[in-house]
Amino acid sequence: MGQKLHERLQESHGDEVLKAEASAKVHKFTEWALKCIGLHSRVRENKGRGNHGTIIEVQLQLSAFKTFLDLADNDLTGKDFTEAFDAACFPLTLFSNTFDQGWASGISAAAIQGLLELLVEGGADNVNQCFLEAARYGSTELVRILLQIAQRNSLDIDVDLALGFAAHYGKLDTMGCLVEEGNAVAFLGPLMRAAERGCLQVVEWFVNLGCRDMELCLALTAATSSSQVAVAAYLLPLVPKHVLAPLSVEILKAAGERSTGSLHGVDFLLRSNFLNDPAATYAVADNIAKSADEAVDAKLRSFMLEHWSEAAFSEGFASAQEHFVNFMRIMEKGESPICLRDLPLELVIAMAYLPLYRECVESGGRLLPQKLRGQLVEAAGRLEGRQLDRASQGTELLAILEHHLPCFMIQT
Template identity: 50%
Template sequence: MEKSETFRPVQKLTTQESNEWGNLFQRAVSFYDWKLSESLILLAGPQALNDALCITLDSVWFLSTQEESNAIMGLIEKIVANGAHDFGSAVVRTSFMASCVQAFHGRTTSTIACAVTEMAQGLRDFVLECDGHVLFEGEPIAKEIHEFIEWMGPGFNFSGHQGNRDRANYNLQADEIQLQLSALKTFLDLAGNQLTSKDFSMAFYAACLPLYLSSTSFDLGCTSGNWETTAIPGLFGMLVKGGVESGLFNYSLVLASSFGNTEIVRIILKAAQTNNLNVDVDRAFNFACLYSRFGTMECLVEEGNNVDFRTPLLGAAKSGCKPVVEWFVKMGCRDTELCIALVAATSSNQADVVAYLLHQLPDDLLAQRSFNILKAVGRVGGVNSLKGVAFLLGSDFLGDPATTYTVADTFAGSGDDDDANPELRAFLQEHWSERAFSDGIRQGQEHYMNIVRVLKWGESPICLAILPPELRVAIAYLPLYRECVNAAGSRLVSQRLRGQLVEAVRRLGGGVLDGVNQCRELLAVLERRLPQFTS
C-alpha cells in the first residue's frame, strides 16, 4: 500500500466521503498501516467511530505476533478515546467473524459475501428438513437466522486482509490462538460493565451461526487437553463467563442439536459444566431426535447425561421415524417405554413402526397389557387411531388369532368404561366383535341370495347364467377377495370379513371353515375358484 497522506480534520463528511472513508479505513487496518488508520480516526463522526471499532476488533482474528496485537489494541484505545462507545455491536460482530474465520479458513471462500451465500444454502437445506417445525411458538427457525445473517452482512469483510492473504492455507498455531484470545480478553476488560448480558448472549449466538451453517466439518479442538486454549472453545468460554443469558444459551444448544453439529454441542456442554450453568439437555435431545442426528444424540446421552428417552421415543413413534425408534431400542429402552411407543405409533397409524415394535416386545407382556394398549389408543381418538388399531389387530399382535379376536371383542363390549373412546368401541363392535362375525355371515347369505336372484330372474341382456363358473365366482366374490387381501395387517381379517368369507366358501362347496385360525385356508379356497387373471 502506498505511503499515507496527511488529512486535514473536518467537522462532517458527506455520504460519499463517509463511504470512501470506510473503505480506506478497512484497507488501512487490513494492511496494518497503523499511521494511516490513526489519521483517519480524526475524520470520523460518531457512527464511523463505532464502525472503526468493529473493523479494528475484527482484525484480531488475523494477527500472528505480539507486535501486531499491541498495535491493534493501541488503535482500539485511540478509537474509544475519540468517542466510540458501541461495544455491544463490536463484540457481537467479532464473535461472528471469529467463527467465520474458523469455518472458512484456508478455503477459496474468502469473502463474507461468499460465506453468507454458503450459510444461506445451508439454511435452505435445513429449512427443507425442518418441514415447518419451530423452536419457539410462532417463531420459525429459518426466519430468525436469516434476519440475523442479513443484519451481520453490511460492512463486514474478511477478504483482502493481509493476515488472511499471507496465511490462507496455514493452520493457526496454539501461540497465535492465544494471542488472539488474549487480545479479545483485553478488549472485554476495556469495555467493562458497558457490555450487558444481552450483548454477551447475542455474541454467543452470533459465534454459533457460521458453525451451524458451514457445509464443511472441522475440528474445533474441544477434545484437546486444555479446551479453552483453542479458538472457538476459548471464545465461547469468555462469552459465557461474561454473562450469557440461560435462555439464549439453551436456544443455541437446541439449534446445534437440530443441525446435528456434535462438536458445537460438546463445546456448549463443556462451557456449561465449567461455569456451572443449568442446561436443558432434554429439550436439545428432543430436537436431535426430531431430525435424526444420531451422533449428537449419543453425545447428549453420554456427555450431557440425558436419561429421558420417553418423550423423544414417543415423538419418533408418532411421526413414524423408524430409524430413531430402532436407535432407542439399541440403547436399551425398557419394555414399558416400548409399550407406550407402540400406543403412540398405533394411534398415528404408523404401520412400519408398529410392526417393528411388535417384534421387539415379549409376547407375555403384550398379552398382559393388550387391553390397556387398546384403551390407551382409544383415549387419543381420531380416524388415524382406528386405522392403526385395524393394523394392530390385523397383525395378530398377540400371536394367536383366538386371543386377538377375544381381546377385541372384550374391548368392544366394555361399554361401561368411560376411558375408552366411544368411536373406537363402535368401530370394534362393527368390525372385530363376535357380533360382527355373525353380521358377516348374514351379509354373506344375503349376498348369495342376491346373486341367485340375478342368475334366475335377472333381465339384463347379459345372461350371467351362461358364463363360465369361474367368471360367475369372480363377479360374485372378487370384491370380497380383494378386500380381504388388502386388509390392514394382512395376517388376520376383521370378524365381519371373516364371516363373509366363511359363508362364501360354504356356498362354493369348500366346506365349513369357521375356525378363527383358518383365515388363510378360507382365502386359499376362494382363490382356487377365481380365474387366474384375477388373482
C-alpha cells in the same frame, strides 16, 4: 444459509420492532460467520505446512481480547456479555456444516472455546439457550464445546431437553454426543414423539441404543394412535408378547383416544394379529366393541363393532347367506338371454364368489376383519357342502375358494 436465517426469524416471538432488531443482528452475524468460514478455509489450505503460527495467532487474539475486557471493565454489563456470547454461537449453530468436519477438535475449536470461556467469566448467562439451539440445528461440534464449558464452570444446562430438540429434527450425530458426552438419559419422551411423527430413523436409533420393554410398548401405542404404520410395523415384533398381552386392551383404547381421526393404526395391529393368537386378538376387539366404559372413544367402539366384533362376524355370515339366496333366485328366475345353468360350474362359482375372494386377498394382513371373515366362512362352507368351524381363519378359507375358482381368474 438464507433459509436457516429465515427459519430462525420466523420462530422468534415478539413484535415487529424486535424482529427488525433481530434482522439487523442477523446481518452482523452473517458477516461474522463468513469470516469464520474464511478462517476455516485458510486452516484447511495451510494443512501440511504446520500450524504453529496459527496456534500463536489464536493465543495472541485471546490474550488481546482478555486485555480489552480488563480495560473495558465496568463499561460492559452482563447483557453485553450475553449478546456477545449469542453473537459467537449463532453462526456456528447455523453454519457449522459449512466448515470442515471435525473442526471442533482443532485450532478453530480452541479459539472458539477460549472466546466463549472469557464471555462466561464476564457474565454471559445464556449458555443453556445457545446450547439448546445448537442441538436443535445439529451443530454437534458446538454442542460438544458448550458441554465442556458448562462442566468446567459448573453451569446448569438441560441435556435431556437438548436431546429432545435434536431428536425432533433428526440430528443423530448430535443425539449421540448428548448421550455419550452429556449423559442424557431421558429417552422416553423423544422416542414417543418420534413414533408419533413417523420418524423411523430416530426410533431405530433409540432402539439400537437400548429401550426397556415398557418404553417400546408406549412407543408402539404412540405410533398406532398416529397411524404411523411403518413405525408400528417396526416396533411390534420388538415388544415381548408377555408384555403386550396384558396391556392389549389398554393399548387399543389409548390409541383410539389419542388418534387424530384415523384408525389405520388400530386396524393395522388387528390385521397383523398383534397378540399372535387369532382368538385372543379377536376377543380383545370384541371386548372393546361391547364395552360400556365411557372412557372408550366412541369412534373406536363403533369401528370395532362394525368390523372386528362377534356381531360383525354374524352380520357378515348372514349377508353371505342372503347373497347366496339372491344368486339362486337369479339362476332360477333371471330373464337374461344367457342361462346361467348352461355355463360351466366354475364360471358360475366365479360369478358368485370372485368379488369376495378378491376383497379378502386385497385386505392383506394375517387376520381378516370379522365381517369379511363371516362372509368367507359361509361361502367356503357352501362350496364344500358342509358346516365349517366358526373359528376357521382366512388362509384355510381362501384355499377352499381357490380350489373351486377357475385358475386363470385367481392368477389375474
